[in-house]
Amino acid sequence: MADEFDDFVMSLQNQVNEETRKAYGQMAYERWLKPLYMGGMRDPDGYGRITGTCGDTMEIFLRFERDRVKEASFKTDGCGSSTVCGSFAAELAHGKSPEALAEITGEMILKVLGGLPKEDHHCAFLAAETLQEALDAHMRKQRG
Numbered sequence: 329m330a331d332e333f334d335d336f337v338m339s340l341q342n343q344v345n346e347e348t349r350k351a352y353g354q355m356a357y358e359r360w361l362k363p364l365y366m367g368g369m370r371d372p373d374g375y376g377r378i379t380g381t382c383g384d385t386m387e388i389f390l391r392f393e394r395d396r397v398k399e400a401s402f403k404t405d406g407c408g409s410s411t412v413c414g415s416f417a418a419e420l421a422h423g424k425s426p427e428a429l430a431e432i433t434g435e436m437i438l439k440v441l442g443g444l445p446k447e448d449h450h451c452a453f454l455a456a457e458t459l460q461e462a463l464d465a466h467m468r469k470q471r472g
Contacts, residue, residue, distance in 0.1 A: 365418035376461025409448035413455035
């Protein structure tokens with residue numbers, strides 16, 4: 329009986345995974361399974377925290393070295409799409425100057441991902457807005 333149940337659970341999980349991969353694309357699916365750059369950071373040079381209209385909260389942490397992002401990470405209490413978008417926002421930030429960071433938009437995140445279902449596009453904009461908030465915090469510290 330346990331083998332039948334285990335087989336059913338595995339079949340159901342495989343079905344969910346396949347439907348998710350089809351709906352979100354391979355790149356977003358892989359990042360959903362294994363998000364990169366997830367976690368907080370002690371004493372970041374830039375920190376942003378925004379709660380989107382959907383209720384998801386995103387945090388982005390930046391550490392700079394020689395006017396470039398040396399480390400970037402994120403946290404979210406949101407859905408899988410928020411996790412994927414936060415992960416890509418942090419990835420896009422690595423190695424960037426403040427000027428290049430300022431150019432990262434929700435559209436750019438969606439393009440890198442190859443798209444998301446329309447109802448999840450707001451997650452890319454939340455990630456980009458949070459990244460900009462972290463950059464603004466860093467710039468305010470620089471001005472002193």
